[in-house]
Amino acid sequence: MILHGADDVLKLDASAVDYGLVALYFVFVLGIGLLARRQVSTSLDFFLSGRSLPAWVTGLAFISANLGAVEIMGMSANGAQIGMATMHYYWIGAVPAMLFLGVVMMPFYYGSKVRSVPEFMRRRFGTGAHLTNAISFAVAQLLIAGVNLYLLATIVNALLGWPLWVSLIAAGAVVLTYTALGGLSAAIYNEVLQFFVIVAALTPLTIAGLHRVGGIGGLVDQVEAGPAGDTMLSSWPGEALTGFDSPVWSVIGIVMGLGFVLSFGYWTTNFVEVQRAMASNSMSAARSAPIIGSFPKMFIPFIIVIPGIIASVLVPQITQLKEGQGDGSVTYNDAILLLIRDLLPNGMLGIAIAGLLASFMAGMAANISAFNTVFSYDIWQQYVRKDKPDNYYTSVGRVATVVATVVAIFTALLASGYSNLMDYLQTLFGFFNAPLFATFILGMFWKRMTSTAGWAGLASGTIGAVLVAVLSEDALGPLSIGAIPLSGQGASFVAAGAAFVVDIVVSVLVTFATQPKPEKELRGLVYSLTPREDRVDPDEHLLPWYRRPTRLAGISLVLVVALNIIFH
Amino acid sequence: MSSDEKSPSESIRQSADAQDARAVRAFDIRTIVGVLLGIYGVVIFIMGLTASDADLEMDAGFNLNLWTGVALIVVSAGFLIWVRLRPLVVPRPGADADEAHLE
Numbered sequence A: 001m002i003l004h005g006a007d008d009v010l011k012l013d014a015s016a017v018d019y020g021l022v023a024l025y026f027v028f029v030l031g032i033g034l035l036a037r038r039q040v041s042t043s044l045d046f047f048l049s050g051r052s053l054p055a056w057v058t059g060l061a062f063i064s065a066n067l068g069a070v071e072i073m074g075m076s077a078n079g080a081q082i083g084m085a086t087m088h089y090y091w092i093g094a095v096p097a098m099l100f101l102g103v104v105m106m107p108f109y110y111g112s113k114v115r116s117v118p119e120f121m122r123r124r125f126g127t128g129a130h131l132t133n134a135i136s137f138a139v140a141q142l143l144i145a146g147v148n149l150y151l152l153a154t155i156v157n158a159l160l161g162w163p164l165w166v167s168l169i170a171a172g173a174v175v176l177t178y179t180a181l182g183g184l185s186a187a188i189y190n191e192v193l194q195f196f197v198i199v200a201a202l203t204p205l206t207i208a209g210l211h212r213v214g215g216i217g218g219l220v221d222q223v224e225a226g227p228a229g230d231t232m233l234s235s236w237p238g239e240a241l242t243g244f245d246s247p248v249w250s251v252i253g254i255v256m257g258l259g260f261v262l263s264f265g266y267w268t269t270n271f272v273e274v275q276r277a278m279a280s281n282s283m284s285a286a287r288s289a290p291i292i293g294s295f296p297k298m299f300i301p302f303i304i305v306i307p308g309i310i311a312s313v314l315v316p317q318i319t320q321l322k323e324g325q326g327d328g329s330v331t332y333n334d335a336i337l338l339l340i341r342d343l344l345p346n347g348m349l350g351i352a353i354a355g356l357l358a359s360f361m362a363g364m365a366a367n368i369s370a371f372n373t374v375f376s377y378d379i380w381q382q383y384v385r386k387d388k389p390d391n392y393y394t395s396v397g398r399v400a401t402v403v404a405t406v407v408a409i410f411t412a413l414l415a416s417g418y419s420n421l422m423d424y425l426q427t428l429f430g431f432f433n434a435p436l437f438a439t440f441i442l443g444m445f446w447k448r449m450t451s452t453a454g455w456a457g458l459a460s461g462t463i464g465a466v467l468v469a470v471l472s473e474d475a476l477g478p479l480s481i482g483a484i485p486l487s488g489q490g491a492s493f494v495a496a497g498a499a500f501v502v503d504i505v506v507s508v509l510v511t512f513a514t515q516p517k518p519e520k521e522l523r524g525l526v527y528s529l530t531p532r533e534d535r536v537d538p539d540e541h542l543l544p545w546y547r548r549p550t551r552l553a554g555i556s557l558v559l560v561v562a563l564n565i566i567f568h
Numbered sequence B: 001m002s003s004d005e006k007s008p009s010e011s012i013r014q015s016a017d018a019q020d021a022r023a024v025r026a027f028d029i030r031t032i033v034g035v036l037l038g039i040y041g042v043v044i045f046i047m048g049l050t051a052s053d054a055d056l057e058m059d060a061g062f063n064l065n066l067w068t069g070v071a072l073i074v075v076s077a078g079f080l081i082w083v084r085l086r087p088l089v090v091p092r093p094g095a096d097a098d099e100a101h102l103e
Helices: A016-037 A041-050 A057-064 A069-091 A094-111 A117-125 A128-161 A164-213 A213-227 A229-233 A247-269 A271-278 A283-303 A305-314 A316-322 A332-343 A348-384 A390-415 A419-433 A436-445 A451-471 A488-513 A549-566 B010-014 B019-028 B029-051 B051-059 B064-085
Strands: none
Touching: A016 A164, A016 A348, A016 B029, A041 A164, A041 A271, A041 A348, A041 A390, A057 A164, A057 A271, A057 A283, A069 A128, A069 A229, A069 A283, A069 A305, A069 A316, A069 A332, A069 A348, A069 A549, A094 A229, A094 A247, A094 A271, A094 A283, A094 A316, A094 A436, A094 A549, A117 A128, A117 A271, A117 A348, A117 A436, A117 A451, A117 A549, A128 A164, A128 A332, A128 A348, A128 A390, A128 A419, A128 A451, A164 A213, A164 A271, A164 A283, A164 A332, A164 A348, A164 A390, A164 A451, A164 B029, A164 B064, A213 A229, A213 A348, A247 A271, A247 A419, A247 A436, A247 A488, A271 A283, A271 A348, A283 A305, A305 A316, A316 A332, A316 A419, A332 B051, A348 A390, A348 B029, A348 B064, A419 A451, A436 A451, A436 A488, A451 A488, B029 B064
């Protein structure tokens, strides 16, 4: 996602009232940081909110942490470009994995009292897999925080005309202030606030857009009359998404590649997400967090993807782009910004700018709060300074937050010069993620799986994914040689699939050749060695239905299937 | 590693004197969301009321500020009523720790 430099096309006509509404938002953000500081007395308070938050808060933070610049700009761009098939990123590529995390995996994460996902890795497989996982995760977070910050700065530059370096430092300073003061509580509370402001900005935008095109019927008519025709209106088989010619393979690619390997790898093992659920106040709340999050997650595309589709018929620049007559002044990534420019009056405009800035900052804050936890607990405490008093690690976390922010600012500056490089680096770190789900799921359900199998499976899975990417047409840019005819999303689905299969095969083979860990060390980490009372709240049957994770997951699953049928 | 075994609410209990109790109440995220959305709602509602005909032209005759303002005020009221009806129970030293949780 590259946004062009300062260009007057996107310049918004913000008034004093709009600036006032944005400023008010910043007062709230910093106020939350100051208030949250008063609740920090142990390192667990700082890194995991003292495991004290209710499920609806951690559930909203769970999806909000992901609702950053890449998501809002990128998914509305997909909506403008390929239409309803974009819904798969939510209904197939997120909701099932979130439900799986809550129902199946969270009992092990929360019940074993680990403080991070890499720490689970260390308890289950020892230090070999742990060190690699902790370092690759920490470095990837710095990189992504930098990319988020860069996007934020380019958007502030385009919308308000601030120079790049001013917005980089201003945004960096705001994020630093509240995460260093209040730790995870401040980050989570801001994510919840951000969620409501984004919804308050994008819902009226969608309604105004629909009103302008003549309602849903008018939108359907205009899209059908457009260059892409009615392929934009159906989500299945989604060839535009996968880049596959065959509809059958496209469906298989979406279900297995996006729905299974990629999304399960991301949602169930990414500590940025899991950390939010770990901050919950009880086992049933921790399990409910991703499940509660799945409800807004399945409906939020209606105010992100649909505006993209509306922009494709309503905004002249995007319409020209679709007809292949764009003059290069805008890209699909600008779709939602152009719609905001054309539809929102002053007042609403201020709320929309506040919402966008909020979401971009929250994305960066999420990366930084996950980074400082993994750095302090998994790298510093484990390998550098072991037996210090607890408040020492809180200080380490604060220092790590400062350093991470400075690094992110420099990464953002680097990204402004070499944006392709950033894309490839992100793809590369994706390869470390691809096999994680295979190792976790085997490790949780197969007590014999050995420590050696843990790191060997991860390493070979990563190599498998890199190999597919190199052989594909464009997954790694100039490094790809084009030996197999795969490109775009299709290539990353196949790469992730290869990582999964190779990881499983290698893990199984290595396990039979090596010695398993003693069973007493695996209690709480492996299904068959964890008594039921460790996995489920003993009084869960006393809770009302809306607080019982499995009931909620069932309702969510029915709803997401219904959405797929209605909008096929 | 000592914090590892600590029960989640111990730290809250230790610091729960009267002053902190007030801070916890002000720090209820429902209050924060309710107040921010409420201020936003009132501001754009007023902007909608005072909109000129030219402004309405841009909206194609549909006063977006006014109606969004009304919706935000209603949602804000919902949050603040929720806080009133189910207030955050602040734990006293020695009280049952489970009451510390937001409902």
